[in-house]
Amino acid sequence: MFLEDISLATKRIPAVCGSCELGCVCLCTSLPAAERSKLIEQVVRPTRIRAGDHIYRAGEPFQWIYAIKTGHVKTYAQNGSGEERIVGFPMAGDTLGLEALHERYHNVSSVALIDTTACRISVRAFERFATEISGMQRQLLLTLSRDIARHHQWLITENQRAERRVAAFLIRIADKQKARGEDPEKILLPMSRADIGSYLNLAHETVTRALSCIAKTGSIRTKRRKIDIDDIEQLREQAFDPDYHFG
Amino acid sequence: MFLEDISLATKRIPAVCGSCELGCVCLCTSLPAAERSKLIEQVVRPTRIRAGDHIYRAGEPFQWIYAIKTGHVKTYAQNGSGEERIVGFPMAGDTLGLEALHERYHNVSSVALIDTTACRISVRAFERFATEISGMQRQLLLTLSRDIARHHQWLITENQRAERRVAAFLIRIADKQKARGEDPEKILLPMSRADIGSYLNLAHETVTRALSCIAKTGSIRTKRRKIDIDDIEQLREQAFDPDYHFG
DNA sequence: CGACTCCTTGATCGAACTCAACGTCTGTGG
DNA sequence: CCACAGACGTTGAGTTCGATCAAGGAGTCG
Numbered sequence: 001m002f003l004e005d006i007s008l009a010t011k012r013i014p015a016v017c018g019s020c021e022l023g024c025v026c027l028c029t030s031l032p033a034a035e036r037s038k039l040i041e042q043v044v045r046p047t048r049i050r051a052g053d054h055i056y057r058a059g060e061p062f063q064w065i066y067a068i069k070t071g072h073v074k075t076y077a078q079n080g081s082g083e084e085r086i087v088g089f090p091m092a093g094d095t096l097g098l099e100a101l102h103e104r105y106h107n108v109s110s111v112a113l114i115d116t117t118a119c120r121i122s123v124r125a126f127e128r129f130a131t132e133i134s135g136m137q138r139q140l141l142l143t144l145s146r147d148i149a150r151h152h153q154w155l156i157t158e159n160q161r162a163e164r165r166v167a168a169f170l171i172r173i174a175d176k177q178k179a180r181g182e183d184p185e186k187i188l189l190p191m192s193r194a195d196i197g198s199y200l201n202l203a204h205e206t207v208t209r210a211l212s213c214i215a216k217t218g219s220i221r222t223k224r225r226k227i228d229i230d231d232i233e234q235l236r237e238q239a240f241d242p243d244y245h246f247g
Numbered sequence: 248m249f250l251e252d253i254s255l256a257t258k259r260i261p262a263v264c265g266s267c268e269l270g271c272v273c274l275c276t277s278l279p280a281a282e283r284s285k286l287i288e289q290v291v292r293p294t295r296i297r298a299g300d301h302i303y304r305a306g307e308p309f310q311w312i313y314a315i316k317t318g319h320v321k322t323y324a325q326n327g328s329g330e331e332r333i334v335g336f337p338m339a340g341d342t343l344g345l346e347a348l349h350e351r352y353h354n355v356s357s358v359a360l361i362d363t364t365a366c367r368i369s370v371r372a373f374e375r376f377a378t379e380i381s382g383m384q385r386q387l388l389l390t391l392s393r394d395i396a397r398h399h400q401w402l403i404t405e406n407q408r409a410e411r412r413v414a415a416f417l418i419r420i421a422d423k424q425k426a427r428g429e430d431p432e433k434i435l436l437p438m439s440r441a442d443i444g445s446y447l448n449l450a451h452e453t454v455t456r457a458l459s460c461i462a463k464t465g466s467i468r469t470k471r472r473k474i475d476i477d478d479i480e481q482l483r484e485q486a487f488d489p490d491y492h493f494g
Numbered sequence: 495c496g497a498c499t500c501c502t503t504g505a506t507c508g509a510a511c512t513c514a515a516c517g518t519c520t521g522t523g524g
Numbered sequence: 525c526c527a528c529a530g531a532c533g534t535t536g537a538g539t540t541c542g543a544t545c546a547a548g549g550a551g552t553c554g
Contacts, residue, residue: 079403081489087399101392108399137384144391145348152334152355156326159448201406203511208534242328450543
């Protein structure tokens with residue numbers, strides 16, 4: 001996906017590229033014809049972001065469509081008085097910034113939680129070559145469609161109590177890690193309790209209490225940001241089984 | 248937009264078609280060349296839905312992309328034990344069903360709140376003519392992007408108290424009516440208090456109480472589903488101004 | 495008119511928020 | 525290496541907002 005990867009594309013494809021949402025312009029998924037590779041050279045640009053650095057801020061013009069290769073990011077919205085709300089934690093394989101497609105400027109901010117690498121395509125290039133990379137248009141449509149479907153599923157867990165929402169949050173992270181071929185039972189959260197709370201609409205103390213409560217049942221063990229899942233099936237029940245009741 | 252409208256397209260374009268999200272295949276926005284009109288004849292099909300009838304149900308295959316011409320719809324998700332949660336109230340000018348693009352089947356259900364007419368394009372036709380109607384692909388990308396951006400804005404109001412959320416709900420409806428050229432100060436809600444509550448994550452009694460509370464300030468008058476907005480600026484403060492506090 | 499659904503209002507209860515204090519980890523500089 | 529600062533996490537106590545339960549009112553349709 002990086003420019004320097006072009007010559008390597010036939011040799012070794014990083015695992016994360018297989019699920020990358022920029023796949024249709026990316027060398028990793030379809031070997032390019034000469035012209036196509038030229039297009040891609042003009043289009044794809046790699047970028048590295050240090051932990052704590054912003055990738056973009058709300059209000060800035062929409063310049064790049066990103067796909068995260070490694071790392072973890074948080075995106076947040078702010079209201080008039082500066083209160084912020086986490087809207088998501090994009091990680092490797094996710095695209096970033098697409099919500100700005102409509103208004104042409106970002107209405108959320110995006111910051112790296114840990115050191116992160118991301119591939120990007122300039123919006124101008126994307127627009128210019130819209131027909132050539134209509135496969136990518138389609139890919140982005142699918143991505144956005146899936147995001148919306150996920151949001152709908154999310155709504156269902158939203159009126160559940162705190163322990164369930166936190167359990168569901170952990171399950172989703174574990175599932176995502178599993179899909180990426182990582183160990184789903186060892187979670188290293190890159191974000192603070194306050195971030196989780198902002199995302200789940202809970203106070204940070206409530207997140208802590210919920211984690212303690214879940215830990216007491218034996219599903220997980222917590223050591224600050226390290227979470228070990230000992231009984232993922234029970235955790236799944238705690239998250240989604242309406243018959244399960246805590247303590 | 249309806250087949251029978253084709254001959255009329257040059258004479259009178261319904262106001263709602265100007266903002267229709269199927270615009271790029273619709274006769275109302277761009278007069279067709281002979282071939283294009285033939286394509287459109289194959290593609291666009293009108294449909295009428297009676298109040299209470301389902302347009303599609305969760306689990307059904309994804310067959311049509313809809314654009315609502317007149318009427319009002321609610322979409323809802325269900326969890327394993329049958330509890331439902333309203334995910335949105337699409338109205339005239341909105342597209343419907345796109346969240347299914349990714350999984351190829353619907354994961355929410357959609358039902359008309361009042362008698363509704365909708366234009367639709369079959370997914371098969373859309374896929375078959377994907378290159379010809381790449382303008383529509385782009386249009387749908389913008390639509391989904393905007394939906395996600397709206398969701399992000401929605402998150403900010405979500406941790407506010409009940410009165411604010413209800414006030415914000417009314418403001419959004421008023422703004423949408425204004426955008427469609429209707430009177431923004433006379434709202435006729437097509438959905439029940441329970442539906443609003445499910446959407447806002449509130450009990451239906453809380454919705455009633457919030458409306459009563461807002462009415463007491465003089466911003467609105469409520470008569471069951473008829474809401475008159477008397478002071479929209481105050482209502483806007485009640486929804487979004489962090490300095491505003493209720494009685 | 496009666497049956498039904500929806501809306502409204504009141505009273506009580508509980509889950510989560512807020513405030514506060516303390517514990518724990520990390521990084522920095524002497 | 526240790527001391528310290530600062531950020532983050534945990535736990536407890538009191539409060540509050542909204543859910544729940546309950547009852548009655550109002551509109552609608554046969």
